[in-house]
Amino acid sequence: MCGLAGIFDTREQRPIDPDLLTRMNDALWHRGPDAGGEHREPGLGLSHRRLAIIDLSGGAQPLFNEDHSVVVVFNGEIYNFQTLATELTAAGHIFRTHCDTEVIVHAWEQWGERCVDRFRGMFAFALWDRQQQTLFLARDRLGVKPLHYALLADGRLLFASEMKSLLLDSKLPRDLDPHAIEEYFAYGYIPDPRSIFKSIHKLPAGHTLTIRRGQSLPAPREYWDILFQPSSNKLDIQTAADELIERLRESIRIRLISEVPLGAFLSGGVDSSAVVAMMAGLSDQAVNTCSIGFNDPKYNESAFAELVANRYHTNHHLDTVSPDDFNLIGQLATLYDEPYADSSAMPTYRVCELARRRVTVCLSGDGGDETFAGYRRYRWHMYEDKVRRLIPQWLRGPVFGAAGFIYPKADWAPQILRAKSTLQALARTSIDGYFDSIAILNNSLRAALFSPQLRRELQGYQAVEVLRHYAKRAPDHPVSRAQYLDLKTYLPGDILTKVDRASMAHALEVREPLLDHPLLEWAATLPPEWQLNGREGKFLFKKSLEPYLDNDNLYRPKMGFAVPLAAWFRGPLREQLRTVVLGDTIADTSLFNMKRLRWMVDQHQAGIRDFSPALWSLLMFGAFQNNLLSNTPSD
Known part of the structure; x- marks a missing residue:
């Protein structure tokens, strides 16, 4: 695993600033x-x-073809x-190394x-092709590895694995x-x-960008998409299970190639346990x-991880941390370069x-939840869609919408009595309903949170448009549709971003066989019924x-890397929350309704309402702002 950065003059052949290029590279030292x-x-x-993994002595980059007319820098x-x-x-191509990087130039x-x-x-x-005066940027199908770029007014194109390089x-x-x-909120x-x-x-993910000197910057080209379409081959369940x-x-076998120590994460859940079980049979x-x-x-899931470790006699390493491990909050802003509100980034870090104390590759x-339909929200989405298909939208919208408006919000009540959100979801279209089920702040809360100035700048834009864009080619079945939407948004934007930054902060390569x-x-x-039954x-x-x-x-039951945000904000993070969310850094952005922010903090800390997802998002936005202000270079 590595990091890359570069500068390309799209107009002419003006000299590249060597100091800037070196500083951009140094900013990625942790990745390699x-x-x-x-x-x-x-x-x-x-x-x-x-970060040397294969061909430790011969895989140095940038790497060239035979006549040095093609050169590549590569992460992955x-x-x-x-x-x-x-x-x-x-x-007829001639190879001088035994590393995977050289395959790219010849390919x-x-x-x-x-x-x-x-x-x-x-x-x-x-990849740079001198003869064609062409720069070619590419990212893998699922978006495991990141690539950012920016075209400046002077015609220079900057690109890098992380935005911190570009911001130099x-x-x-x-x-x-x-x-x-x-979209963030x-x-x-x-x-x-x-x-x-901007x-x-x-x-x-699954796109390339081809830039030819002297031509305008084109739109990225999509080279891969996933097609959810049940096979015409009639397999019985046992045959399909054996093939799976x-x-x-086979997916795990090809990911065991390494010249450095290799291991696996083991939470004790289905996905990591499956990977370890297959690794044990192949090692x-x-x-x-x-x-x-x-x-x-x-x-704590450690007992379930130990079941697998004992069954397969692994060299098992367990570290116990406190759920109050919130000392990373400031560091997260540095890792992600933009606001990022998945609190499980901390235990992932x-x-x-x-892992890095013992191995270099893990x-x-x-991806197991997206590939095999493991999220609980898929089940609720399927149930709601069954109701939606029974009752036309012209009737369902006003009836369920009115019922949802009248029904009281009852965060404190048992789950069975919390019908307000279900009624509101049934009033919506399928895509709008799914968006509402995954949104950390719903439409009305975001509208109340934002300042009049920000709402004017949005001009009516809403984040659900991201899902609507992908829904145009999503499958019709509600479970497959939800999987497709997550594969295009949540997986690359949240899950894989979290793992890439957390692992690369420790120079650890992570491979995802699922x-x-x-x-x-x-x-x-x-x-679909074999995915969610x-x-x-x-x-x-x-x-x-x-x-x-x-x-x-x-x-x-699925647990995941839970973090006790609600308790943090009423206890050890009480004052830090007020300082950041209600402080000058947030207020000076003019992006938020500060009166509403104060009300949310007061309501949460008094135990009246649970606004922990919204407050965590605001806390991380404030951390991003502080990081940006302290790292803005002077002219």
Whole structure:
């Protein structure tokens, strides 16, 4: 795993500022502490930080083809590089290393922009072809690896693995994007291709960007999409379960290639346990496993991780931390470079810290919920959609809308009595209903939170448009549709961003076998009822794993990395919350209704309402603002 950064003059061949290029590269030192490299020529500068995993002595970057006319800087792993190298060698290409990076330059020579279709893995790279005067940027299908870019007024294109590199250029505008602010307070992250800054874009997952000198910047090109369409081949459940295991084994096998110590995260949940079980069957030596436990039993899964560790005789390492591990709040703003409100980033950071003490590469279970329909919200979305399909929108909207308006909000009541949100959801369309189920602040709360100035700048824009954009080509079945929407938004924007930044902060490479695109494409052909069967999510996945895992690992309630925000804000973070959310940094942005913010803080700390998701989002926005103000370069 590595970091890359670069500067490209889209207009001419003006000299590249060598000091800026070096500083951009140094800002990514944490992503690749083993080595650094640069290449400069008129109008182009490429830089790279390396975390050596394969071909430790021969994989230095930037890496060139035979005549030095093509050069690449690359972050990620191409798992099928050996097969591709054999094919490319037969076509006449000459390899000088044994690393996967060299496959990219020769694949470009052989197949051009379609080279990405051949790659199986996680990647973000920038490739320069001098003869064609072309810069080619690419990001993997699911968005495991990040790539950001910005076109400046002077015609220079900046690009990097993290935005902190781009922000080192004092000529980069730092105006905040009001649409991104709206999306952040809805989703808790800013979905691709937007960033918090108007001037910076994220290359979306499954896209490439081809820039030719002297031409205007084009739109990114999509080269991959997932098609949810049940197969015409009539498989019985047991045959499908057997095939799933074989595909999972193969996905894990190709991710075990490494010349450095390798292990796995193990929470004791279905996904990480499945990965460890398959690794144990493929490894001659005991698997290294790492877990985080909490000293509060409400959040502690360590006993379930130990079940798997004992069954497969792993070298198991457990660190116990307090649920009150909130000392990372300031550091998160530095890691993410923009507001990011998933509080599980803190325990994720800690488990990466633990793993890096013992291994350099870790396999994870990320992506299992999206691939095999594991989120509880899928079940509720399916139930609500059944009602929506029975009653036309012209009748359902006013009837359920009125009932939801009248019904009292009862956060304090048992779940069965909290009907207000369900009634309101049934009044909406399917997409609007799903958006409301995942939004951390609903439409009315965001509208009340924002200042009149921000609402004017939004001009009626609402964050649900992100889902509506993808819904145009989403499958019709409610479960498959929800999976598709999450694969396009939540997975790259939240889950994979969280893991990338937390792992790279410790120079740890994380590999996600459940997001192997052939496995994902096959899973998308399964009947939806094999994914979510009644109340059981991951139905086929769990059935396939019954010979390999205990029922306590497969069929217990999902826990996840919970963080006790509500209690924090009434206890140890009480004063910090008031200082940040009600302080001058937030007030000076003129983005928020400060009277409303004060009311929310008072209501929450008095125990009247639970506004913890909204307050955490505001706290992280304030941390971002403080980080931005303290790291803005002078001209």
